[in-house]
Amino acid sequence: MISYVTVGADDIAAAKRFYASFLPALGYGFSEGSEGLSYALPVPHGERPLLPDYYVKPTYNGQPATAGNGTMIAFETDTHEQVRRLHAAALDAGGQDEGQPGFRASYGPNFYVGYLRDPQGNKIALICNNPDEPSRDD
Template identity: 75%
Template structure:
């Protein structure tokens, strides 16, 4: 099981603006500290954490943060409409479009997805596979 995902950022304030544009809508809470941003899903008393957590941090070695070639983090939305809304919010918060919301021929008929780059260049996907919504072939 994946416990957490971390991406590097040189400008934490810019990263906060970008990720705060959509992660709270997916249920993530934000904790800030000197070490950066920590996004986590809420945990009911007596329950185990819902994983993975998502961290945005300065690099540990002090070198500039870089995006991984071929690396991507995907977040599941509740609906196709939410994918479109969060894509627009992320763009307005400094993200770059890497693929408009829609179905992709390479994936299953219910996989509705968009792709973004955060201000540091990390690739982010927002998707929905809601079985109660029309699929690509409907």
């Protein structure tokens, strides 16, 4: 199980606008400190945390942050409409389009996805793989 994911950011304010456009809608809580931005799913009393947490921070070595070539972080949604709405909100908040929401022929019939780049260039996917949503075969 993945415990947490951290991405680097040179412009924390731009990153905050981008991630605030969709992570709260997926249930993530937010806190900000001197070390950057922290997003975590709520933990009911007496239960273990839902993972992974997501962190956006300046680099530890002080060098410019870079996006990993081939690295992508995917966030699961409940509906196709939520993918479309959050993809649009992230674009309005400074993200770049890497693939409009829709089905992809190379994935399963229920896999609905929209791709983005955050302000630092990290690739983000918003996916819905809900079998109760229409499939590309419907």
